[in-house]
Each structure stands twice: as structure tokens, then as C-alpha cells.
Amino acid sequence: MEPAINGDLTHNLIAPFDFTLAEMHDMGWFTDADLDGQEDATAIVNGCDTRVPNEFIGNGALLADQTRVSFGRCAATTSGAKNFEKCVDDLAKAAHADGIISGMQSSHVRQCAQAKGNDKGT
Numbered sequence: 839m840e841p842a843i844n845g846d847l848t849h850n851l852i853a854p855f856d857f858t859l860a861e862m863h864d865m866g867w868f869t870d871a872d873l874d875g876q877e878d879a880t881a882i883v884n885g886c887d888t889r890v891p892n893e894f895i896g897n898g899a900l901l902a903d904q905t906r907v908s909f910g911r912c913a914a915t916t917s918g919a920k921n922f923e924k925c926v927d928d929l930a931k932a933a934h935a936d937g938i939i940s941g942m943q944s945s946h947v948r949q950c951a952q953a954k955g956n957d958k959g960t
Contacts, residue, residue, distance in 0.1 A: 881905040886950035890943045901938070905947065912951075926951035 881890045881902035892902040912925035927948050934944040 883909050883950055884953075886953050887946075888943070888950050889946040890939050895938055909951070923948070923951045 879892060881888045881892050883902075883906050888905060890901055890905065892900055895901050895904060908929045909926060912922050912929070916922045916925050930939070930944040930947040930951075933939045933947075934941055939947070
């Protein structure tokens with residue numbers, strides 16, 4: 839914990855900025871977005887199954903956590919469904935280009951973005 843509030847603190851809870859989620863997973867906590875009592879096998883975002891395996895990625899975070907953060911970042915920084923979808927599309931394409939997810943998985947992430955974008959409005 840910080841002894842004082844500093845201007846350089848971040849709200850990003852994903853490694854490498856914060857290792858809390860990874861440490862909790864090491865202690866036996868797990869991602870359970872659908873609340874079925876089982877660790878999620880795939881990344882579930884806003885009730886939509888992206889079909890992307892929930893695995894640790896290079897920065898120490900689970901892919902499901904990183905996906906939720908990316909969706910949240912796009913939701914917070916865009917207005918309208920099309921801009922939200924474009925933001926997620928760009929992130930999914932970058933993850934595919936970096937070899938983190940496959941082309942098919944990238945497509946599923948974009949489908950979830952379209953479903954969320956439809957909820958967000960135009």
C-alpha cells in the first residue's frame with residue numbers, strides 16, 4: 839500500500855502494474871465470471887463467452903482479466919457502439935498479431951464487442 843496518494847498511481851489491476859490478481863490465483867482464487875463455482879475455461883466478458891482460453895499471458899495476468907480490462911478501457915474511452923467496436927477490434931487484431939490469440943478467437947472477441955456495442959447504443 840502507498841503511504842500517501844501519489845499522482846503516478848494507476849487503477850490498472852493487471853500485471854505488470856499490480857500483481858494482486860496473479861497472487862490471489864496462486865493462493866487458490868480463480869476467475870468465475872459465470873458464478874458456477876468452477877474456474878472459467880474461457881474469457882467471459884459481460885456474459886459473452888469469447889471462446890478464448892483463460893490462460894496466463896506474458897505479463898503475468900490471466901487472459902480473461904486482460905480481456906475484461908480491455909473491454910472496460912474501450913467502454914470508458916469511446917462513445918457510441920461503432921467506436922466501442924472499433925476499439926475492441928483494434929485490440930483483438932493487435933493480440934492476434936502478437937500471437938496471443940488466434941484469428942478465430944479474435945473473431946469471437948469482436949462478436950462479443952458487437953453484442954456489447956449494441957447494448958451501448960449508437
